[in-house]
Structures are given as C-alpha cells and as structure tokens.
Amino acid sequence: MTTIEQHTVQAIRPFTVHFRDEALDDLRRRLATTRWPTRELVGDRSQGVQLDTMRALRRYWKGEYDLGRVQSRLNALPQFTTEIDGVNIHFVHVRSEHADALPLIMTHGWPGSIIEMLDSVGPLTDPAAHGGAATDAFHLVLPSLPGYGFSAEPAEVGWDLVRTAQAWAELMRRLGYDRYVAQGGDVGAGVTDAIGRLGPQGLVGIHTNLLVPALNDPASLPSDTEEERAALAAIKVFQTTGNGYFVEMATRPETIGYALLDSPAALAAWMIDHDTDAYYKIASAFVDGEPSGNLTRDHILDNITAYWLTGTGASTARSYWEAYGPDAPAAGRPPLPAPRVPVGFSTFPGEIWRTPRSWAEQSYPTLDYFGVAERGGHFAAWEEPEVFAAEVRAAFRPLR
Structure with missing residues (x-):
C-alpha cells in the first residue's frame, strides 16, 4: 500500500447527521398502523412489555415527540468517521478547553x-461548570460500536469485544x-475490560460500571457474606427470567x-425489555409522566429513534x-490475562x-478505586449523568 493510500484509509473525516424526510414520513406511517397484541394476563412484566406502556410510548412518539431531535442533538457536537480494519467507525470527539485534560x-x-x-459530555469535558474541578477534565471520545448508529456494520464475522478493543x-x-x-x-464494559487486558501502548487505566467477570462466571466468585449471596441471587434471577x-x-x-427492522413498535418493545429496574423507570416515564433522573420520554425516544432511522436493529x-x-469464531479464544493497568469500578x-x-x-x-453511587441503574450515564461523571472523575483522578 502506498503512502497516499495509507493516508486515505486512515483519514479522519467530519460527519453530519442527515435523515431524509421520506424516512421520517415512513416512521410516522408505521407508527400509525401499529398492530397490537392482546393485553398480558398478569399484573407485572413477567410476560414481557406491558400493553399500557407500549400504547403510551407509541402515543407520545407519534403525536408529541420531535423526530428532528436526534439529528440536532448529534450535530451540535463534533462528529467524525474513520475506517479501521475495514469498518467505517463513527465517533463524537469533544476536546476540553483545559489543555491538560486526560483523554x-x-x-x-x-x-x-x-x-x-x-x-455526560458537559460534566466530563467541563467539570468546573458542573460542580467539579477543572483539573478533572477529559478530552472525550465516544465511538459507536460496529453495526450501531452511524458506524458501518461488519461485512465479515469476527468483530467480537477484543477486536473492537483493538480498533x-x-x-x-x-x-x-x-x-x-x-x-x-x-x-461497553466488555470492550473496556478487553482493552484493559490487551494493555495497548498509551492506555493507563480503565473504569467500568458492570462487572464483566461476574456475568461470565459467577460461580467462581465469593459467596460468604449476605451481600455476596444477594448478588449471586440477583444474577440467577436475571439468567433465568430476565435475559430472553x-x-x-x-x-x-x-x-x-x-x-x-420492520416495526418501530417491535423495536421499541425489544429495546425497553432489558432489565427490571430500567423497564419500570421507562414505563413510569411514559405511563405516569414521572421520569427517573434524566430518563425522560424524549431521551428514551432519542435512542429508539436513532436505532430505527439508522436501520441497525439486526446488526x-x-x-x-x-x-x-x-x-x-471467538468462542474458543483463550482468556486474556488480567489487566495490568489500574482498574476503577462503580456500583449503582x-x-x-x-x-x-x-x-x-x-x-x-x-x-x-471502588465507588458506590447513590442513584442510577444499568444505564448510569444516561439516567444520572452528573452522578456518573463524578464517579468517572474520582476513578481516574489518581492517574493524572
């Protein structure tokens, strides 16, 4: 490959979101012609997403939600694409005004x-404006996983967590x-765990808010205390009734x-049926009009709408x-060694x-670093961005 070809492949290009009017009109039409199942026969989510929740979500999505929000919110931030290992990767890159910010x-x-x-962009790149110290600022890179959002989907198998971490x-x-x-x-915790274990040049620390080894092999973890047994019981409930x-x-x-890819209502139901805590918070936002923290109707639909308009349900x-x-292909890969860099973890x-x-x-x-947050759930950065940012700042403070 020539020097010119290498430069072209590795080029970082500015990116702007633009959704065609035809795509927005198609979404409105499909929402208007939603076919509903009959009501669940139980009073909780044990049979899945409840009909009242989905009717309220569809009603707001169809009648009140601004379909232009995704485009305007993303275009307010610096966005780029670059091809890595044959896949075009989309990312937001916000440099802090503080020159010594940590990437x-x-x-x-x-x-x-x-x-x-x-x-969480503001609290992380400009902490002084959000009750923090300027010395805790970050230069922030937010990539879309391959096959998600505006990143291209891989055309071959093999894009597991490790390959993504390498990218x-x-x-x-x-x-x-x-x-x-x-x-x-x-x-993202799996990708971060993997990059920590790979230990590429330049990486000086990682932080996650989901303990990946616990999900992979809970039986190997201590079960002597009440707290440990409660955690094991919660994992068992998830693995037997919540991980369909x-x-x-x-x-x-x-x-x-x-x-x-065919039904926006099906996409929405599939996406909000993740875990019990998040589901009931989302249901409350739509049915009762009572959001949990930042988990508002608009913010929830921003995410679902982005999935629909990018057509990434299958990828x-x-x-x-x-x-x-x-x-x-990666199922038989031998386990990676434990990270050698400092690790931070926060539980919500x-x-x-x-x-x-x-x-x-x-x-x-x-x-x-081990942090215990006061509020937030599985989608911590989304639900409680200020609390989440404070945890991230605390975890990486010793590495500055």
Whole structure:
C-alpha cells in the first residue's frame, strides 16, 4: 500500500447527521398502523412489555415527540468517521478547553448508543461548570460500536469485544493520544475490560460500571457474606427470567432482526425489555409522566429513534452473537490475562446486581478505586449523568 493510500484509509473525516424526510414520513406511517397484541394476563412484566406502556410510548412518539431531535442533538457536537480494519467507525470527539485534560474513550452498550452518553459530555469535558474541578477534565471520545448508529456494520464475522478493543486503541492512536483511559458499561464494559487486558501502548487505566467477570462466571466468585449471596441471587434471577433478549441475540440475531427492522413498535418493545429496574423507570416515564433522573420520554425516544432511522436493529443484535454466542469464531479464544493497568469500578443501586467490593477485588487485582453511587441503574450515564461523571472523575483522578 502506498503512502497516499495509507493516508486515505486512515483519514479522519467530519460527519453530519442527515435523515431524509421520506424516512421520517415512513416512521410516522408505521407508527400509525401499529398492530397490537392482546393485553398480558398478569399484573407485572413477567410476560414481557406491558400493553399500557407500549400504547403510551407509541402515543407520545407519534403525536408529541420531535423526530428532528436526534439529528440536532448529534450535530451540535463534533462528529467524525474513520475506517479501521475495514469498518467505517463513527465517533463524537469533544476536546476540553483545559489543555491538560486526560483523554478518555467511553463505550456504550445495547440497547444503548452514544445517545445515552450525550448529557455526560458537559460534566466530563467541563467539570468546573458542573460542580467539579477543572483539573478533572477529559478530552472525550465516544465511538459507536460496529453495526450501531452511524458506524458501518461488519461485512465479515469476527468483530467480537477484543477486536473492537483493538480498533479503539487504533482510534486513539490516530487521534494523537499517547496517554489515555477507557470507560464502559453493558457491552461497553466488555470492550473496556478487553482493552484493559490487551494493555495497548498509551492506555493507563480503565473504569467500568458492570462487572464483566461476574456475568461470565459467577460461580467462581465469593459467596460468604449476605451481600455476596444477594448478588449471586440477583444474577440467577436475571439468567433465568430476565435475559430472553440476550439468549435470542446471542444465538439467533437474524431472526429477531426481521421484526426490529420492520416495526418501530417491535423495536421499541425489544429495546425497553432489558432489565427490571430500567423497564419500570421507562414505563413510569411514559405511563405516569414521572421520569427517573434524566430518563425522560424524549431521551428514551432519542435512542429508539436513532436505532430505527439508522436501520441497525439486526446488526446490533448480531453483535451479541459475535461477543457471546456459542457459535461465534471467538468462542474458543483463550482468556486474556488480567489487566495490568489500574482498574476503577462503580456500583449503582439499580444495576442488575449490586457488585460487592470483594468481587471487584478478585476480578481485578489492580483495582484501585471502588465507588458506590447513590442513584442510577444499568444505564448510569444516561439516567444520572452528573452522578456518573463524578464517579468517572474520582476513578481516574489518581492517574493524572
């Protein structure tokens, strides 16, 4: 490859979101012709997303929600694309006004996107304006996972968590950051865990708010205390009654993809049926008009609308097959060594399970920060951006 070709492949290009009017009109038409199932036969979510929740969500989405919000919110921030390992990666890159800010690459999960992190941009890049200290500022990089949002979907198998982590290391190199930290929750915690274990040049620390080793092998963790046994019980409940979406996407992503691309109501129902805490908070926002923190109707629909208008229902589902599926090429890959860089972890009260400190210490021998947040759940950055940002600042403060 010539020098000119290398420069072209590695080029970082400005990006602007633009949705065609025809796509918005099609969404309105499909919402207007939604076909409803009959009402569930129980009084809770044990049969799935409740009809009243979906009717309220569709009513607001169709009649009151501004379909231009996604485009305007993203275009208010600096966006770029660059091709890495054959996939065009979309990312938001906000440099702090503080010259000595610490570069941070932060990874979203499913059913999230960079949308869930937008309200943490201010507290992280300009902490002094949000009750923090200027010395805690970050230069922030928010990439869209391959197949999510405006990142292209891979044209071949093999884009698991490790390959994505390698791509993130390359992205930070291209941006000129020779010293940086990484953060993630949900799938993003898996990517962040992987980049910590890979230990690429320049990475000096990681922070997550979901303990990936606990989900992968809970039986290996201590169960001596009441707190530890409660965490194990919560994981068991999730794995037996709450992870239907996980099993389907990890084993048959293409099957569910047909519904997710054909019906906005099906997409919305699939996305909000994630975990009990998040579901009831979302249901309350639409049915009762009572949001939990930043988890408002508009913010929830920003995320769902982004999925619909980018047509990524199937490709995002496929990412679970790549990361967690028993038939994925990476399924037989030997485990990576424990991270050698400092690790921070924060536990939030509404998470699927409350991670005990003992679990984090066993999972990460280099753990140097363990935070217990007062508010927030699985989608911590989305629901409580100020609390989340405070945890991230505290975790990385010793590395400055």
